[in-house]
Amino acid sequence: MGVKNQSREAEQQRVDTVILEIKAKEKELYTKASGLKESVINLRKNFWEDVTVNLDEPDDVIETQASIKQQAELLSERERFHGKIGEELKTLKRLENSPYFGRIDFLEAGQTESEPIYIGIASLMDKHDENFLVYDWRAPISSLYYDFSPGKAKYETIEGTICGEMTLKRQFIIRNGLLKGMFDTGITIGDQLLQQALGNNASTSMKSIVATIQREQNKIIRDEKSKCLIVQGVAGSGKTSAALQRVAYLMYRYRETLHAENIVLLSPNPLFSSYVSNVLPELGEANIRQITFQEYLEAKMTDKLVVESPFQQMEYSLTEENDEACTVRRKSIDYKSSLTFKSDLDEFISQLQNEGLLFRNITFRKQVIIAKEEIRDYFYSLDNSISIPNKMELVAKWLLAKIRKTERKERKKDWVMDEIELLSKEDFLHVYKELQKQEHIDDSGREEEYLRRKVTARAFAGIKKRVKRLDFVNVLATYRAFFKMWDPKNAPDEWEKICAQTAVDLSRKYITWEDAAPYLYVKERLIGEHSDRSVRHLFIDEAQDYTPFQFAYIRHIFPYASMTLLGDVNQAIFTHTMQGSPLIPSNLEEGVEKIEKITLTKSYRSTKQIVEFTKHFAPGGEMIEPFNREGNKPELIELGDQAGIKGQLNRKINELKAAGHETIAIITKTQEKSDTIYDMLKEDLSIVQINEESRSFQKGILVLPVYLAKGIEFDAVIIPDASFVSYHLESDRTLFYTACTRAMHELVLMTDGNKSPFIMESPKDKYDVRAI
Numbered sequence: 001m002g003v004k005n006q007s008r009e010a011e012q013q014r015v016d017t018v019i020l021e022i023k024a025k026e027k028e029l030y031t032k033a034s035g036l037k038e039s040v041i042n043l044r045k046n047f048w049e050d051v052t053v054n055l056d057e058p059d060d061v062i063e064t065q066a067s068i069k070q071q072a073e074l075l076s077e078r079e080r081f082h083g084k085i086g087e088e089l090k091t092l093k094r095l096e097n098s099p100y101f102g103r104i105d106f107l108e109a110g111q112t113e114s115e116p117i118y119i120g121i122a123s124l125m126d127k128h129d130e131n132f133l134v135y136d137w138r139a140p141i142s143s144l145y146y147d148f149s150p151g152k153a154k155y156e157t158i159e160g161t162i163c164g165e166m167t168l169k170r171q172f173i174i175r176n177g178l179l180k181g182m183f184d185t186g187i188t189i190g191d192q193l194l195q196q197a198l199g200n201n202a203s204t205s206m207k208s209i210v211a212t213i214q215r216e217q218n219k220i221i222r223d224e225k226s227k228c229l230i231v232q233g234v235a236g237s238g239k240t241s242a243a244l245q246r247v248a249y250l251m252y253r254y255r256e257t258l259h260a261e262n263i264v265l266l267s268p269n270p271l272f273s274s275y276v277s278n279v280l281p282e283l284g285e286a287n288i289r290q291i292t293f294q295e296y297l298e299a300k301m302t303d304k305l306v307v308e309s310p311f312q313q314m315e316y317s318l319t320e321e322n323d324e325a326c327t328v329r330r331k332s333i334d335y336k337s338s339l340t341f342k343s344d345l346d347e348f349i350s351q352l353q354n355e356g357l358l359f360r361n362i363t364f365r366k367q368v369i370i371a372k373e374e375i376r377d378y379f380y381s382l383d384n385s386i387s388i389p390n391k392m393e394l395v396a397k398w399l400l401a402k403i404r405k406t407e408r409k410e411r412k413k414d415w416v417m418d419e420i421e422l423l424s425k426e427d428f429l430h431v432y433k434e435l436q437k438q439e440h441i442d443d444s445g446r447e448e449e450y451l452r453r454k455v456t457a458r459a460f461a462g463i464k465k466r467v468k469r470l471d472f473v474n475v476l477a478t479y480r481a482f483f484k485m486w487d488p489k490n491a492p493d494e495w496e497k498i499c500a501q502t503a504v505d506l507s508r509k510y511i512t513w514e515d516a517a518p519y520l521y522v523k524e525r526l527i528g529e530h531s532d533r534s535v536r537h538l539f540i541d542e543a544q545d546y547t548p549f550q551f552a553y554i555r556h557i558f559p560y561a562s563m564t565l566l567g568d569v570n571q572a573i574f575t576h577t578m579q580g581s582p583l584i585p586s587n588l589e590e591g592v593e594k595i596e597k598i599t600l601t602k603s604y605r606s607t608k609q610i611v612e613f614t615k616h617f618a619p620g621g622e623m624i625e626p627f628n629r630e631g632n633k634p635e636l637i638e639l640g641d642q643a644g645i646k647g648q649l650n651r652k653i654n655e656l657k658a659a660g661h662e663t664i665a666i667i668t669k670t671q672e673k674s675d676t677i678y679d680m681l682k683e684d685l686s687i688v689q690i691n692e693e694s695r696s697f698q699k700g701i702l703v704l705p706v707y708l709a710k711g712i713e714f715d716a717v718i719i720p721d722a723s724f725v726s727y728h729l730e731s732d733r734t735l736f737y738t739a740c741t742r743a744m745h746e747l748v749l750m751t752d753g754n755k756s757p758f759i760m761e762s763p764k765d766k767y768d769v770r771a772i
């Protein structure tokens, strides 16, 4: 038997031993859990039996309360403990299938024997709880595995740096307790293992990458020092993967203080949210709050406003390229995306301290009871040194007092009697009981008085609630006034046209995407908003698609959160992001200490051939390095005209399917084009169309616009409109690049006689041409 086989056998034996240990632990936990379950059930059943209830004297009441509290605490403690055992069991189940994926032998300086360290998704101790059978991948010592190859190595602990020598680095593939593969690795973490991981078919949900995290990704994952970590990474470089493992790492590192609910991930679309939602549970961690920026803003728009989605904005600018309204809209988008707009708004808001704020009438039964002018005058009579939101609180107090006065007057009116007659039986019964308590049962005058009070209080409840919510401030009209009356310092070209366009939208309560964050910003500056202090860490994926204004707004609402921003300037697809480098708006850097920037240049998703083709039309593409995974060259199918496209699509899809590709995406520039393709193919193929509302997808043939494919990947990608007409403007470049880089194994481009100029930026030997 060779040395290799010997050690393989020894490793399998160790796997077996560890699994036996896991099973023993599981058994122990099952016994504990079933005892606990019974005790929880009994406690629930007999809750009241064990509580001494005596309400005779005040002291007895206090004692009873204490007894109930004690019983409830006991129950919840047991329930919590039961839940914890459930979690531990889940982790053990995962370990039972694959207890670890790596081993390093480390000889610590000053020691004589090297110690083997096995690394897996969670820690496991031996039965005496003395030695680690498996180390969690996030433990300090595990960083050796990701950061070093055999030779001198070191890692950081709270006590300081530990130096030594790594004498062995080994990787395992263990499935269902069987050692399927074992590699001793050199310079980087097992090219072989990574090759295998990347060569698989695309999945409909993202997978964790803990077994093959690369050194540069590990830096992102384990960064603890920076308040703001900015990652610029080329398409497929593992930004999203690193971000999710980073979440798991931070939750492990700060287990006592940082919980899933303190972390928010802003994702580019709902499809992406569900695509990545398996990673953390796979790592044994609870899922964090994942929300799109649009969903976040919509939740804050309490007024009945309709908000345009970023994709509607995108579709608009992609499909109406040449008309005048669109040109004005683009200028409007540019301005409203900028910090110049924010400083103009700030000036406008500070002027509102003196004049110009607009209010709403307060009406009751269709009568104005407090006129907006009266509210305005009261507001402006308040001391000018008080901030606008604080003044609003004072106005609300003043209004509530006035409303209560009106309420008292209203009680005597005839409409109240009419309403009393309409009261339900239950209402009467309730009043009767209340009066009984007050021992005024025979007093019919008191009864009417009580009923009148009740009816008016009910009628005024809504108004009071709205006043407390500061609804009397007309934020929409005030925001509109900026475009009607204000003369901003930095007004862009076509300002009047922009104003007219904005006024039309706002008057129909429609908030365009470019107005959404500015509108909420103004709203919060006027009526105040408690910043979201519960969020301690904010992750923003596809950060390049946020405008400088939106970033400033995010900083405003999460002033205390640390941030991790991940993006790729080459994939900046929104109209506003076409200008300059959008990933890191300079304002974000102001006032934020400890900024760290990391650049990822290696692309893991696509085959070498696809990366070699796409890098030529990515701005700054020379820095993109492919991972060494071989595949076919991208194929360019040149159709004489668009007539043959249906047949070619059918043929190509069948060919790709026959080659074993399970997820084949037809990625178009616009939703409009995606509709056309879907209609064309739906009779012949089982094809699924993805749109803005899609929340998940299954393997198969999909058709979708590029902006919905962000962050996602497919086995094969077909771009059916790779022609000049679709992609020729400079602003199309990033869209085209994003579409092409969704492919893992195969990329097919179809064009009419006139292909996109971006294709021609790639040398001819980087793709195969097939003329039809």
Ligand SMILES: Nc1ncnc2c1ncn2[C@@H]1O[C@H](COP(=O)(O)OP(=O)(O)OP(=O)(O)O)[C@@H](O)[C@H]1O
Pocket: 194, 197, 198, 207, 209, 212, 213, 214, 217, 233, 234, 235, 236, 237, 238, 239, 240, 241, 242, 568, 571, 604, 605, 710, 711, 712, 713, 741
């Ligand atoms: N270290 C790694 N080990 C295994 N797979 C990896 C690793 N890094 C990246 N990948 C794989 O590469 C693909 C791309 O990763 P990911 O989606 O995180 O990249 P990205 O930079 O966010 O891409 P994009 O910006 O193009 O959306 C995924 O399939 C991911 O699993």
